[in-house]
Each structure stands twice: as structure tokens, then as C-alpha cells.
Amino acid sequence: MIRLEALTKIYPSSHGGAASVDRVSFEVGAGETCVLLGPSGCGKTTTLRMINRLVAPTSGKVFIDGRDTSAVDPVELRRTIGYVIQQIGLFPNMTVAENIGVVPRLLNWDRPRMRRRAEELLAMLALEPAEFLDRYPNELSGGQAQRVGVARALAADPPVLLMDEPFGAVDPVNREVIQDEFLRMQKSLRKTVLFVSHDIDEAVKMADRIAIFRAGRLEQYAAPDELLGRPANDFVAGFVGSDRTLKRLRRITVGDVMSPPDAASAPDAPAVAPGDDLRRVVTLFLERGVDVLRCVDAGGRLVGVVTRKAVAARLAAPANGNGPGAPLR
Amino acid sequence: MTTATRSWEMRQRSLLPYAVLAAIALAIVWVLVATGLWNDILRYRKDIIYLTKQHLVLVAVSGGAAIVTGIGLGIWLSRPAMARYAEATIQAVNMATSIPTLGKLALMMTLLGIGPLPAIVGLWIATLLPIVRNTYAGLRAVPAHLVDAAQGMGMSPRAILRRVELPNALFVIFAGIRTAMAVNVGTAPIAFLIGGGGLGELIFTGIDLQEYGMMLAGAIPTALLAVAVDFLFGQAQYWLVPRGVNPLRNS
Numbered sequence: 001m002i003r004l005e006a007l008t009k010i011y012p013s014s015h016g017g018a019a020s021v022d023r024v025s026f027e028v029g030a031g032e033t034c035v036l037l038g039p040s041g042c043g044k045t046t047t048l049r050m051i052n053r054l055v056a057p058t059s060g061k062v063f064i065d066g067r068d069t070s071a072v073d074p075v076e077l078r079r080t081i082g083y084v085i086q087q088i089g090l091f092p093n094m095t096v097a098e099n100i101g102v103v104p105r106l107l108n109w110d111r112p113r114m115r116r117r118a119e120e121l122l123a124m125l126a127l128e129p130a131e132f133l134d135r136y137p138n139e140l141s142g143g144q145a146q147r148v149g150v151a152r153a154l155a156a157d158p159p160v161l162l163m164d165e166p167f168g169a170v171d172p173v174n175r176e177v178i179q180d181e182f183l184r185m186q187k188s189l190r191k192t193v194l195f196v197s198h199d200i201d202e203a204v205k206m207a208d209r210i211a212i213f214r215a216g217r218l219e220q221y222a223a224p225d226e227l228l229g230r231p232a233n234d235f236v237a238g239f240v241g242s243d244r245t246l247k248r249l250r251r252i253t254v255g256d257v258m259s260p261p262d263a264a265s266a267p268d269a270p271a272v273a274p275g276d277d278l279r280r281v282v283t284l285f286l287e288r289g290v291d292v293l294r295c296v297d298a299g300g301r302l303v304g305v306v307t308r309k310a311v312a313a314r315l316a317a318p319a320n321g322n323g324p325g326a327p328l329r
Numbered sequence: 330m331t332t333a334t335r336s337w338e339m340r341q342r343s344l345l346p347y348a349v350l351a352a353i354a355l356a357i358v359w360v361l362v363a364t365g366l367w368n369d370i371l372r373y374r375k376d377i378i379y380l381t382k383q384h385l386v387l388v389a390v391s392g393g394a395a396i397v398t399g400i401g402l403g404i405w406l407s408r409p410a411m412a413r414y415a416e417a418t419i420q421a422v423n424m425a426t427s428i429p430t431l432g433k434l435a436l437m438m439t440l441l442g443i444g445p446l447p448a449i450v451g452l453w454i455a456t457l458l459p460i461v462r463n464t465y466a467g468l469r470a471v472p473a474h475l476v477d478a479a480q481g482m483g484m485s486p487r488a489i490l491r492r493v494e495l496p497n498a499l500f501v502i503f504a505g506i507r508t509a510m511a512v513n514v515g516t517a518p519i520a521f522l523i524g525g526g527g528l529g530e531l532i533f534t535g536i537d538l539q540e541y542g543m544m545l546a547g548a549i550p551t552a553l554l555a556v557a558v559d560f561l562f563g564q565a566q567y568w569l570v571p572r573g574v575n576p577l578r579n580s
Contacts, residue, residue: 052481054477054480054481075483075484075485076483077483078480078481078482078483079482079483080483083478083481083482085474085477085478085481087472087474087478088478089474089475089477089478089479090478091475091478091479091492091493091496091497092475092497092573092574093493093496093497093499093571093573093574094492094496094571094573095573102479102482102484103482103483106482106483106484106488136571136572136573137573138573138579152482153482162481
């Protein structure tokens with residue numbers, strides 16, 4: 001769990017210096033992914049870098065699992081926090097195995113253990129260990145390098161992961177693939193992730209919570225559905241875009257809106273699965289010209305129905321059941 | 330193509346210049362034998378051995394000291410705390426480089442008198458400069474995001490220098506050492522002029538006496554030494570610079 005309390009960074013300048021991060025407070029639960037979102041220069045990266053103290057805060061505090069990070073030696077602190085940057089930053093003088101072994105080596109793991117861990121991580125990230133362990137970074141494609149970058153951050157199994165536009169340098173097709181892989185991995189690893197992005201679509205896809213920044217201030221802190229359904233102000237509404245309702249469809253599942261099957265449910269209506277998101281539902285409504293869909297489980301059993309009315313009702317009332325949405329004051 | 334055959338071909342490519350040099354050397358020896366100069370040269374066999382030893386001491390001491398101090402100075406200048414003074418210092422180093430080596434030796438003679446010591450100090454200064462410059466430039470050229478990533482992972486400043494910055498700058502540093510050692514070996518004969526001894530004794534005396542055999546008895550070992558030293562550092566560069574950042578081993 002990470003808690004930011006009135007975190008502030010002021011860079012001194014000739015005219016007194018404006019705050020690049022201004023009293024930002026929020027809390028990310030253990031195992032959650034929080035995306036810091038905003039236009040460039042809004043303070044999201046500075047906020048991220050204050051968490052592992054690459055930037056020293058002017059005032060305010062960061063707590064990780066209740067522990068005040070200013071009381072810990074920054075070098076020791078960083079070894080417990082995974083760090084991924086946009087330029088990836090694989091060390092070109094080291095092989096993939098050596099790159100992944102950087103933090104384990106700092107923690108004095110023995111060689112066989114480091115090797116085993118590198119193999120395990122590469123396999124998890126869909127890279128054949130035998131083929132990649134002894135390659136140098138200049139022998140990797142952009143997507144492969146990015147995966148190794150993630151593996152390196154995960155090497156010592158840190159509970160917290162900081163990612164600064166980690167997929168920003170990957171082409172759009174590969175970005176989708178890596179995002180999906182990361183989501184799948186995160187489902188089992190349950191790391192506490194802080195993720196900087198300027199891409200609202202990426203944020204909606206990846207985040208349990210989104211923190212929107214403008215000019216160093218936190219404008220809204222909420223789950224994607226609430227952020228899209230109920231933007232706190234005009235800036236947030238403008239930033240998430242006029243198609244925000246369409247964006248919401250991605251994060252709502254059939255299971256969220258279905259009602260129990262009744263005798264009247266049309267037996268020939270198109271079928272969806274409980275885990276499908278509403279993009280699929282709406283597509284079927286429009287393509288087939290129907291008002292109701294059957295929801296069947298993996299075994300083909302009817303478990304519910306989805307109606308146009310239920311979808312509309314869900315979109316009209318943003319979920320409040322996702323915990324506190326407002327930033328701490 | 331397997332990695333093994335590829336690296337073998339690359340090795341061959343890196344050795345090619347030396348094969349060409351060997352061929353040229355053979356041709357020269359043939360000319361010398363044909364003209365009878367070869368026997369003139371061999372008359373100085375004992376002088377060659379004695380003076381080559383002296384010469385090697387000049388080169389090894391001044392060059393070794395220059396490598397150690399030059400890399401140290403380059404590292405020191407590249408540290409963030411030195412940022413304010415580094416550029417000015419490097420400019421001064423560049424200006425000092427433009428002083429002819431003979432001038433540097435003459436200056437050393439006025440300061441330290443004659444003998445091997447001023448010669449070694451003069452050679453040391455002449456050799457130092459390219460190493461400082463390249464070490465500094467190589468370290469500055471290490472991308473900032475690598476240092477950022479290293480810091481973010483919890484590497485200490487010393488570990489970042491040793492495991493990230495130096496390995497990534499090593500190729501450029503070696504290029505500086507090779508340039509510096511070429512200057513060193515090429516200048517060492519002049520040390521004779523300020524009483525430093527070495528193969529310059531045969532060369533300059535041979536020129537003065539118009540004894541071409543004597544001159545060549547100094548000049549040929551000097552040339553061989555230059556090639557050998559460059560070969561040595563070329564091989565060190567090839568093998569010591571990690572493959573991922575070694576243009577000689579990646580193509």
C-alpha cells in the first residue's frame with residue numbers, strides 16, 4: 001500500500017519557483033494499479049520519481065506499507081521498488097541475464113539463483129530463455145527489450161512497481177500485446193503498480209484507479225468508470241474526451257449488468273460470456289438489431305440476460321461501489 | 330551462420346591490417362638485404378638491445394603512468410560535482426595538446442634538467458591528454474537514461490560508475506589510449522635530445538653522421554615497437570570491451 005501525503009516539489013528558479021507538484025495526496029491499495037495521467041509537464045513523472053526518491057520532495061511524505069520512506073536510505077529503498085522507464089534503459093554492456101540480475105546481485109543472491117530467476121521471468125514474459133538469456137540488448141527488438149525491462153524490474157520480486165510510460169516507445173500493435181501480457185501477469189502477481197501515462201485509452205485499460213494531474217495538482221482520483229462517468233470538472237472531461245461513454249464500455253463486463261434469466265428470454269438471441277466487456281454487447285446490439293442478449297457460461301449453460309435497458313441504466317449511474325473516489329485532503 | 334564462425338570471421342577482419350603490415354615489412358627487409366644495408370644494421374646489434382630496453386622503460390613508465398592518471402582525471406572531471414569546472418579544464422587540456430611534443434620536452438628540460446626523468450615526465454604529459462579527453466568524453470556520452478535506470482534500481486554511485494558508466498565508455502577510452510600510446514612511442518626517440526636515452530640515440534646520431542645503417546638500427550625497432558604496442562592495445566580493446574558495446578565485435 002502506498003500513501004502520498006501533501007507531496008510537493010518546488011524547483012527553485014529566479015522568480016521564486018512554482019510548484020511542479022503541489023500538495024498531492026492519494027492512496028493506492030496493495031495489489032492495485034494506479035495510472036498517473038495528464039498532459040506533459042503536469043507533474044506526474046516528478047510525483048513518480050519522488051516515490052523512489054530519485055527526486056527529493058520539497059515537503060510532504062510518502063508511506064509504503066505504513067513506513068515513512070524518508071526514514072530509509074534511498075539506495076536501499078530503491079532495491080525494494082521495481083522501476084521501468086520509457087527508454088527501457090537496459091545496460092548495453094550486459095547480457096539479458098546480467099541485466100535481469102542487476103538488483104539480485106545488489107542483494108547478494110548466488111549465481112544459480114539469479115540464473116533460475118532470469119529464466120523464470122523470461123518464460124513468464126513469453127521469451128524463450130535459452131534463446132534470450134545470453135543476448136545483448138542490441139540483439140533485441142523494441143518489444144523484446146521492453147519485456148526484458150519489465151523482467152528486470154520484477155527480478156527481486158519487489159512489492160511495488162513504478163513504471164514511467166513503460167510502453168510509450170513500442171509501436172501500437174505491440175503495445176496492445178504487451179499491455180495484455182502485463183495485465184495477465186498482474187492478475188497473478190498483484191503488485192502495487194504506479195504507472196505514468198499520457199494516453200487515456202491505456203489508462204482506462206490498465207488502471208484500477210486513475211489520478212489525473214494538471215499543472216502539478218491532482219484534479220481527480222477515481223476508478224476509470226467513475227472518472228469517465230462523472231468527471232470532476234471541465235478539465236477532466238476535456239482530457240478524457242467526448243467519447244468517454246464509449247471508453248467506459250471497455251471496463252464494464254456482462255456480469256456487471258446481466259439479470260437472471262427468465263422464461264421470456266429469447267432462445268435465439270446472440271450469446272455473450274460473463275467476462276466479455278460491454279464493447280462486445282453494444283456491437284451485437286447494433287449489428288444484430290436486437291435488444292436482448294443471452295449470457296452463457298463456458299459450459300454453454302444460460303446464466304443470465306443482458307438488455308439494452310440494463311446497459312443504459314448502468315451507464316447512467318456510475319458505480320460508487322469501488323471504494324473512496326475522492327482524493328484525500 | 331553460427332556465432333562461432335561469425336566471430337572467427339570478425340577476428341580475421343581485425344587481424345587483416347597486421348597481415349598487410351607484415352607483408353610490407355618483409356618487402357622492406359628484402360630491399361635492405363639486397364642493398365647490403367642489412368649487414369650495416371646488424372653491426373649495431375648490442376646497441377639495439379641495450380637501447381631498446383631503455384626505450385621500453387621510457388614508454389612503459391610514462392605510458393603506464395599516463396593511463397592510470399589520465400583515466401582517473403577523466404573520471405573525476407566527469408563527476409557531477411565537477412561539472413562547473415570540467416569544460417574549462419578540457420579546453421585547457423585541448424590547448425595543452427596543441428603544444429608540440431618537442432616543445433613540451435624542452436620545457437621539461439628547463440624545469441627538471443636533463444636525463445630520463447624530464448623525458449618521462451614530458452612523455453607522460455604528452456600521453457596524458459588524449460586519455461583524459463577521451464575518458465571524459467566517453468563517460469559524458471553514456472546516455473542519461475542508463476544512469477537514471479541504474480539509480481532507480483538502487484545502484485550506489487560507485488557501482489554505477491564501475492558497472493554501467495565505465496563499461497559503456499570503455500571503447501572510447503581505449504581509442505584514447507591507442508592514440509596516446511601512438512604519440513608516446515612516436516615521441517620517445519626525441520627523449521634522446523634531452524638526455525633520456527633510448528633508440529633515438531641511434532637515429533639522431535645516424536642522421537648526423539649520415540650513417541644510414543645506424544639510423545635504421547634505431548628507426549626499425551622504433552617502428553616495430555609502435556606496431557606492437559598498437560597491436561597490444563588493439564587486442565585489449567577487442568577482448569576487454571563487452572560485446573554489447575564493442576563496434577569491432579558487432580556488425
